[in-house]
Amino acid sequence: MALSLSRRLAVCALLAGGSFLAFSPLAQAFELVEQGKLTVAFTGDMPGSGWQDGKMIGYDGEIMQKIADKLGLKLQPALMEWSGTIASVEAGRVDVMLGTMGWTEKRTKIMTLSEPIHYFKNGIMQSSKTNWDKLSDLEGKKVGTITGFSFVPELKKIKGLELSLYDTSDAAVRDLIAGRIDAVIGDPPVVSYAIKKNPEWNMQFLAFTDSNADFPLLTGLGQVVYGFNKKNDDLRQKVDAIIGGMWKGCEMKEIGARYGLAADVWYRPAGENFRAGVDRPADYKLPSCKAGG
Template identity: 30%
Template sequence: MINKNKLFLLSIISVIFLVLLAGCGNKSSSTQIEKPASNAKETKEDMKLVHDGKLTFAMSGLLKPLNYEENHKLVGFDVEIGTEIAKRIGLEPNPVTNPWETILQGLKGHKYDVIIGSMTATEERLKQVDFSIPYYISGAQIFVADKNDTIKSKDDAKDKIIGVVQASTHKEVAESLTDKVKAYPSEIFALQDLGPGRIDAVITDKIVGVSAIKEQGLKIKPIDNVLNQENIAVAINKDHQVLLDKINQAITDIMEDGTYEQISKKWFGINIMEKK
């Protein structure tokens, strides 16, 4: 028979064994809980952000209604798109301004993470930085009075009077369509002449035209597709693939769930991602 002392000793050993088992179990559970936090930290580091937890995106701040200052705050289409992108990837939006002539240098110098300022993705710029998928499409487009049904494509503009801004690249496009080109000091003056019929059409940037419809209330309409498509995209440094992938996914998501169209119609009255 086991005496009382031996029974007491066995009880103590059993308790110690159970405590050790519980401790091992807790240690294992603790290790499993900590892993996601470690992975999250690694993901943030992979994005190589200028400011931890923030997406800092640059623009000129001088391109109304795309990006401009109002009551000491940056507003506009680009600002809202950048803000939505930041939120989709779990970051705080941090829009900033930089002079346009040095905006690429600022990006390469890591003053900000990306440029979301209506920058066209060109072959020349692609030598210096990478670009996201387009977040809108622009380019030269023909505008006519909304009651004009005689011009439905660029072919119909032949021999018609076309207004352009003097010394602009659109002048060359107009001259390829007609020998009746009228130069103006500004796009607005040219577009205002469409209603009274002083000219038949205007060739200007798509965004300029649709902004005039929304902001100036001009009774005009765009014709056909843009004449030379420009893909406007987010510019990012070449060694930031993780952040670029997240931005591309965010752009795709806001276009698919209807958020993009809501923002675009707020600022332009149309979905500017559409080609027409």
């Protein structure tokens, strides 16, 4: 049977031992990189994402694995540095990207973004000998962060801050431990997980206590989302429906607890809802895991 040359591919599942294709109950005509597969760009930074025994692991990864299973798709991993993930989605080389990516209005212009899978507040990874939790604490300091992070322009506005950009979180943390920089502003789940796993570092993470309208990405409410090519908004909508069901059952918190994200702060939005009227309706409400869930 000849296959269409179009990239508009039906989501199919090959029956075990069979010689024909059968449509999954959730089949949709999505525009995918490869038939029957969901190609995922990820960084491999835990606790967000990893690949083990043919499946995605980590908080972002485990949720994406469940989504793919429900869609009847096989996950195709595409491990890369953070700086390449969004560009790969834009170019259509992958179907979706993940890696504790925060929602920003700028990113809505180049991708279609999913419902949040958890929330966060940015902060400072630093020595346990200091207690910096304000933007002003970074003035005159040597600070590291990751190339392509949305808040880089805001960091550059802090008086006297000497900024170093890294391709990976590991490289930034190594320089912090070696004393070549004073602090790291990274993904809160990633740095918190790393600190928990390595107590000998004598490091801590403190969230910003500022609420500064001039620094909304650094001090505002963060939403971790998945990014899709704009041509795949139909896929994004199907994924959002699955995410919505997981929020209702508080499955997000159940998964998060396995990766050190058990506190309510990750699952209950507190702060301004920037998405309402931007890439969601004006009356849009953020999902949450209810008390007792």
